[in-house]
Amino acid sequence: xxxxxxxxxxxxxxxxxxxxxxxxxxxxxxxxxxxxxxxxxxxxxxxxxxxxxxxxxxxxxxxxxxxxxxxxxxxxxxxxxxxxxxxxxxxxxxxxxxxxxxxxxxxxxxxxxxxxxxxxxxxxxxxxxxxxxxxxxxxxxxxxxxxxxxxxxxxxxxxxxxxxxxxxxxxxxxxxxxxxxxxxxxxxxxxxxxxxxxxxxxxxxxxxxxxxxxxxxxxxxxxxxxxxxxxxxxxxxxxxxxxxxxx
Amino acid sequence: xxxxxxxxxxxxxxxxxxxxxxxxxxxxxxxxxxxxxxxxxxxxxxxxxxxxxxxxxxxxxxxxxxxxxxxxxxxxxxxxxxxxxxxxxxxxxxxxxxxxxxxxxxxxxxxxxxxxxxxxxxxxxxxxxxxxxxxxxxxxxxxxxxxxxxxxxxxxxxxxxxxxxxxxxxxxxxxxxxxxxxxxxxxxxxxxxxxxxxxxxxxxxxxxxxxxxxxxxxxxxxxxxxxxxxxxxxxxxxxxxxxxxxxxxxxxxxxxxxxxxxxxxxxxxxxxxxxxxxxxxxxxxxxxxxxxxxxxxxxxxxxxxxxxxxxxxxxxxxxxxxxx
Numbered sequence: 322x323x324x325x326x327x328x329x330x331x332x333x334x335x336x337x338x339x340x341x342x343x344x345x346x347x348x349x350x351x352x353x354x355x356x357x358x359x360x361x362x363x364x365x366x367x368x369x370x371x372x373x374x375x376x377x378x379x380x381x382x383x384x385x386x387x388x389x390x391x392x393x394x395x396x397x398x399x400x401x402x403x404x405x406x407x408x409x410x411x412x413x414x415x416x417x418x419x420x421x422x423x424x425x426x427x428x429x430x431x432x433x434x435x436x437x438x439x440x441x442x443x444x445x446x447x448x449x450x451x452x453x454x455x456x457x458x459x460x461x462x463x464x465x466x467x468x469x470x471x472x473x474x475x476x477x478x479x480x481x482x483x484x485x486x487x488x489x490x491x492x493x494x495x496x497x498x499x500x501x502x503x504x505x506x507x508x509x510x511x512x513x514x515x516x517x518x519x520x521x522x523x524x525x526x527x528x529x530x531x532x533x534x535x536x537x538x539x540x541x542x543x544x545x546x547x548x549x550x551x552x553x554x555x556x557x558x559x560x561x562x563x564x565x566x567x568x
Numbered sequence: 569x570x571x572x573x574x575x576x577x578x579x580x581x582x583x584x585x586x587x588x589x590x591x592x593x594x595x596x597x598x599x600x601x602x603x604x605x606x607x608x609x610x611x612x613x614x615x616x617x618x619x620x621x622x623x624x625x626x627x628x629x630x631x632x633x634x635x636x637x638x639x640x641x642x643x644x645x646x647x648x649x650x651x652x653x654x655x656x657x658x659x660x661x662x663x664x665x666x667x668x669x670x671x672x673x674x675x676x677x678x679x680x681x682x683x684x685x686x687x688x689x690x691x692x693x694x695x696x697x698x699x700x701x702x703x704x705x706x707x708x709x710x711x712x713x714x715x716x717x718x719x720x721x722x723x724x725x726x727x728x729x730x731x732x733x734x735x736x737x738x739x740x741x742x743x744x745x746x747x748x749x750x751x752x753x754x755x756x757x758x759x760x761x762x763x764x765x766x767x768x769x770x771x772x773x774x775x776x777x778x779x780x781x782x783x784x785x786x787x788x789x790x791x792x793x794x795x796x797x798x799x800x801x802x803x804x805x806x807x808x809x810x811x812x813x814x815x816x817x818x819x820x821x822x823x824x825x826x827x828x829x830x831x832x833x834x835x836x837x838x839x840x841x842x843x844x845x846x847x848x849x850x851x852x853x854x855x856x857x858x859x860x861x862x863x864x865x866x867x868x869x870x871x872x873x874x875x876x877x878x879x880x881x882x883x884x885x886x887x888x889x890x891x892x
Contacts, residue, residue: 371776397778409776411769422766428778430759432787437757439576484777 324349324518325401325488330369330379332362339365340542343379347488352510352519354533356526362542363522364406367492370520371403372396383488398428400487404477406496406522410465416476417461420448423483448483455479455509471502475509482513489517495525503528575757582837583749590742594735602851605734605806610847611741612802613826615748617839619795620823625832625839626756627788628768629678630687632820633694637793639701639815640670641800646714646810647707656720656731660801667797668790670697675789679782682771691817698815713811717804731805741802748795755791756836764788822846825868831880838880845879 323346330343340362347353357363368374370381372393381389388396411419421427421444438444452458455475460468465476474494481489494510495503503525510532513519523529529536530550538546538559545558553559574580593607616638623629641663648662649655674693678686701708708714722729722740731737755761767774767781775781804810813819830842846864854860875881883889 393775394778394780397776403776405773409770409773411766411773413769414766418762422762422774423777425778427759427762431763431779431784433759434755434761435758437576437754438759438762439757480773480777 323347324384325370325520326382327370328380328382330366330376330381332365332369332374332376338542340369340376343369343539343542343544345370345537345544347518347520348535349518351534352514352521352532354529354536355520355522355539356524356529356536357539359524361539363524363539364492366539367403367490367522371401371490397484400485401490402481402484402486402488403490404481404492404494406493408470408473408477410473410476410480412464412466414465415461416452416457416463416465416468417445417448419465419476420451420479420483421445423480424448424451425485428484451479451483454482454512456505471498471505474498474502474506478506478509478513482517486517489513489519491519491521493523494521495523495528507531578750578754580753583753586749586837586840587746590745594738601855604738606847606851607738608734608741608806610843611738611745612799612806613823613843613847614840615741615745615802616796616799617823617826617830617832617843618748618752619792619799621827621832621836621839622752622756622764622795623788623792624824624827625834626761626768627764627785627792629682629785629789630824631690631694631789631792632687632817632824633690633692633697634793634796634823635815635817635820636674636694636697637667637671637796638800638803638819639697639810639812641667641797642804642807642810642814643701643708643714643800644797645801645804646717649718649720650714654718654720656722656805659720659805660798663797663801663804664794667794667800670797671790671793672786674793675786678789679786691820694815694817694820698812698817701812701815708810708812711812713809714804715809717808717810719805719808737806741806744798744802748798752795753836760784760787825864828876829868829871829878831878831883833881834877834884835880838878841879 325347327343327345330340332340343366355363369376372391375390380387383399383401411422424444424447426444449461452461455478457472457475468476478494494506507528521529533550535549536553537544546553546556594604597604597607620634623631644662644666645659648659652658678689681689702711719731721731729736731740763779764784767784771781826842826846827839829845831838849864850860853863871878
């Protein structure tokens with residue numbers, strides 16, 4: 322049984338249908354990819370899956386639970402974390418504080434008022450451990466706003482994995498990073514793949530075909546093809562779309 | 569997150585300096601040309617401003633109607649004295665409880681708003697409270713307000729302090745201020761305080777990390793309103809009256825100016841500095857010219873234009889300290 326399933330999802334904005342009859346299924350332990358050209362509806366789909374938008378029709382299940390229409394914070398509490406295409410950090414906080422806020426042990430005691438968070442060395446250790454995983458060890462006390470773009474991208478992922486998710490959604494993780502940055506992210510995601518079930522939305526086909534176990538192709542608001550990278554290379558629908566040239 | 573930072577301590581150096589200055593205030597205040605009662609006013613407004621900054625500086629939620637809660641606390645204290653029991657603790661408890669209820673109800677309407685919509689709603693609610701205080705004559709006394717509110721003594725069981733003199737009231741108010749300072753310092757460095765600051769920086773991200781943003785915003789608004797109501801209870805004691813003026817738009821704007829000029833956005837101590845600057849401006853510039861508020865307004869404008877981080881920001885620039 323799939324860890325996460327979306328069935329018959331439909332979303333429209335005004336009179337424009339953005340997604341129609343979207344069916345997606347992500348298996349535990351796999352890295353699944355969602356790809357498609359600009360304007361295909363990938364980001365809207367991602368936002369539906371993670372709770373930013375409510376679908377007009379359809380159902381989303383996580384494990385055995387129906388999570389359709391639940392607010393983002395409830396979905397996150399159930400073990401789904403996400404990163405963002407446009408970097409979304411706490412810029413007044415240090416690198417370490419960013420990760421601390423993302424830890425479930427802090428979230429679960431978020432209304433605690435009587436003890437100082439600064440005295441909790443175990444929390445700091447856990448956050449430092451997450452930072453080491455994304456290659457930001459030793460940068461704990463730098464301001465998040467002062468990091469380079471590539472390091473901010475790594476911190477963006479650190480926040481998502483700090484939440485100790487059962488399912489990790491990464492929204493265009495290579496967006497805006499150069500060749501060197503993409504190589505670093507490929508290495509990072511390969512290492513994360515061993516520990517998390519991951520779904521990546523991505524426009525960089527080469528990157529996605531390198532890391533993904535299965536890929537769903539969205540075009541014209543619909544899933545036009547699904548399969549392993551090798552299967553998709555020969556898929557007639559992918560070839561017929563302008564994506565064929567890229568894969 | 570380093571254990572050596574001030575955030576982990578319950579009592580800090582700046583706190584001790586502030587407390588030492590305020591404890592000794594009655595001994596030197598007259599020698600600098602000021603008067604005893606000023607200390608009472610300053611302590612009450614510091615409580616109010618520190619609570620307000622929890623909302624503005626830490627939560628990033630601009631309220632322009634917070635005077636409503638100061639007034640609500642003042643009326644609750646007075647009405648409790650007149651109609652329940654003439655007792656200090658009953659009065660202060662009434663102010664706090666009414667602050668929780670009023671803040672909690674208003675907060676329900678505000679917690680899902682941000683930016684200009686949040687600000688405008690606070691103005692609207694502030695005006696509603698002010699209007700009710702003016703028109704509900706049988707309860708609030710209308711434009712005259714509640715007059716002759718008693719100052720009950722502070723009864724601790726074994727020992728009782730008479731608060732009828734301004735000096736004894738000052739020390740009582742100062743004790744409350746000290747408790748508020750320590751409690752809020754701990755609060756802003758607790759997980760709750762850190763989450764509230766995170767929500768101020770990035771609501772969307774906080775939500776996707778599993779934080780119920782509306783609930784946190786509601787909680788911080790209610791806490792801030794409750795602190796204002798506590799200050800209002802003390803205000804009613806000090807003035808021995810409660811009246812609608814403290815709830816009007818000008819009064820609500822004054823607390824915003826105090827906090828911003830002091831540097832509430834960059835420092836826990838910003839509101840304390842801002843209140844001091846305001847009262848010094850009122851009483852020192854006010855002794856020279858009746859147009860002191862014009863000069864204070866100009867100071868505020870200069871601060872917004874050239875140093876939005878206020879006096880605390882200037883201090884941090886010159887000392888190289890990082891924001892606290």
